[in-house]
Amino acid sequence: MPVTDASPSCIPTLREALSRYLLEITPQKKGKLQESRRIHAWQKHPLGDLPLDRIRPIDLVSYRNNRLAAGRSVYTIRLDLAVLSHLFEIARTEWGHETLGNPVKALRLPAFPPGRDRRLEPGELGKILSLSTQVMKDLIRFAIETAMRRSEILSLTWDRIDLEKRVATIAETKSGGKRKVPLSPLALEILQKRLSENQGRPFPLSPDDVSHRFLDACRSAGIRDLRFHDLRHEATSRFFEKGLSVPQVAAITGHKTLQMLHRYTHLRAEDLALKLEECSGPPPKRE
Template sequence: MAQIRKRGPSQYQARVRLQGYPEQTKTFQSRQDAILWANEKERLVLQGLASAMRKADKVSLHDALERYASEVTPSKKGRQQEMSRLRRWQKNPLSAQPLSQIRGADLALYRDSRLEEGVGSNTVRLDLALISHLYEVARKDWGYETLFNPVKAMRKPKLPRGRDRRLLAGEEELLLGYCDKTGNVLLKAIVILAIETAMRRGELANLTWNDINLDTRMAYLHDTKNGESRIVPLSTRAASAIQYIPRTSSDFLVSLHRDNVSAAFAKACNACGIKGLRLHDLRHEATSRLFEKGLNMMEVSTITGHKSLSMLRRYTHLRPADLLNRLG
């Protein structure tokens, strides 16, 4: 940890280094003075480490999660979902253990038990990501420098393959026909907007009438998943669908909670005999159609808000028959 090296004919530099601590150096006229200084610095650092270890032994995962909920979670965009995840962790027997006692093997058992319960691998990864970030915050901001992040000592569940469900022949007509038959004008507009704009459910639910300009055919999204605003051009079909949405006392374009929107869509699919289709799949459908219309990568990402090529590849599955028409 300490190094003494000669600098010039009669100077000695003492250097004390320890991971997680700033390097300390000082130059002396004698080697003995350099050694004494380095030994004292080492003693103080080790003393601090011992104190930090005792501190980490006293705080439980439950209490650390409570502090995290108070100081970190409120600043996050998905704070409501994270708070539910955090409270679930606090009910787990592991939460009674001190932070310093939890090992990767303990979290591996948690991983396996959750997967055996039928919980999706992505959900388990998000559970573990919360714990991992808590440990990093504790190390960097709360003075627990000696803590080892146990999530780094285990294997994460493999990510599931991204969904590639697209509308099959006749399914769009079935859904819109159901909306006409039941008089559900709002759901019909939501389906059309999702297919035409690639907006997420939350983005549709957060749109207000003031965010829509039918003269310029633009929709202004202020609250998106990635935290950035964007402007979405509206096709003539999308603009027409908006005009038929009944106005209510609400400022929002969609006068339904996002969960109720999903429930209404699921009910429509069930009534139409459509299997395995989710509302979010319409974003996938819309993105694919944009590529099939000949838009390039940058143009599509401007509309959809995707931040990376890999994400666009995940959502984009072009129909081979349509590619044939372009190949000639």
């Protein structure tokens, strides 16, 4: 049974509150496994011994700075602090501790680094494909044609693919809900070939297997600083280069905001210069 004693004199320690949060709140979340790991890490932290009302913003400043100094990514630190912030909000609004402040809200969060702008250079894709197995060749091409995430591609099953309508349905996306992805002629061709070779999933690989195989091919080809997820950036940029509108690209990629879509779009200046040349006509007459 959940703890119901919410009198002001019974403010729990951070460790105790996290245990309750783990039982009542975390199971309702899509990313419950990842959040459980973050909670267990917080419970081992020295701050876990303090009552919630004794945790100050300066304590979290030390936590933030120590994590940055240890080389943890900004994304990781912000996610860790987000768990703590939500815990304080739940304690205040649902557990009866109305006077409890949220020290995370007074904290200056570390700024996100500039988004990656790595795209495939001429010749790189051919080198990677030449050093990849057939299933990886198909997967890489499919990723570039659809802008789907690694997890989304690997979760595809044949019952979620309509070859006649040329649509693949992602049952559960990173941002929640499902998304229907239109299939280009090449993406459709890849799936039709995979269907003739497989009775299970189109791409029967694990996420780690895909990442390791991709990095191995890049190393063998002498290609640096390229990750499998960069193919999603590549695909998104190619959609715009083909002339698709912002709403059309967002519908394919699943980006909820223009800001996030922009982070995944990297149009080359030299390509835009060629586009301007193609679109240019005689200069307008001036009266």
